[in-house]
Amino acid sequence: MDLDDQANVNRLAESIGTENMIVLLGQPDPNSTALFAETVTRGDPTWAGPLAGVPLGLPVYHILEPEVKAQMDRALYEEHVGLMELSAEVDEIIKEIKRYRE
Amino acid sequence: MELKSKRVIAIGEREGVQGPSLKALAESAGAEVVFSVTQCFV
Numbered sequence: 642m643d644l645d646d647q648a649n650v651n652r653l654a655e656s657i658g659t660e661n662m663i664v665l666l667g668q669p670d671p672n673s674t675a676l677f678a679e680t681v682t683r684g685d686p687t688w689a690g691p692l693a694g695v696p697l698g699l700p701v702y703h704i705l706e707p708e709v710k711a712q713m714d715r716a717l718y719e720e721h722v723g724l725m726e727l728s729a730e731v732d733e734i735i736k737e738i739k740r741y742r743e
Numbered sequence: 744m745e746l747k748s749k750r751v752i753a754i755g756e757r758e759g760v761q762g763p764s765l766k767a768l769a770e771s772a773g774a775e776v777v778f779s780v781t782q783c784f785v
Contacts, residue, residue: 642754646780650752653778662750662777665769667760677754677782699752702744704760704768712746714771721764729759 642680647690650681654697664701665709669725671733674703678741703738705731747773755781 642650654662664681668674676686678701685692702709704722751774753765760768762779769776 664752667755667765669759712772713768
């Protein structure tokens with residue numbers, strides 16, 4: 642994750658707390674999903690940014706997960722996610738994201 | 744997990760679903776989006 646955005650996420654977690662906070666991802670493949678999920682749960686795996694060694698432990702979800710989709714406006718979802726939903730490796734992405742909630 | 748009333752950090756990606764789209768979708772579920780961004784994964 643971009644170093645500035647790691648700093649922004651870290652600052653938010655410190656200033657308003659992580660209670661009732663989740664991270665929602667929109668990455669198009671399992672690899673990038675895993676990298677971003679790891680950064681906001683266990684810390685920056687590249688050890689380059691402000692979240693290196695900072696395990697925020699935020700619950701992390703992906704926009705393609707059925708339990709997420711079910712809560713959103715259907716027409717809006719189709720407009721913004723429909724195309725990716727058809728082409729992405731949905732099962733693999735969901736498998737990855739769930740590893741970071743265990 | 745119920746999105747309603749959750750604080751959401753939305754991290755989108757240029758080649759996937761972008762930050763503003765995630766924000767709009769999370770808000771449609773009743774969540775409060777406290778930060779949204781679009782990353783470029785290379």
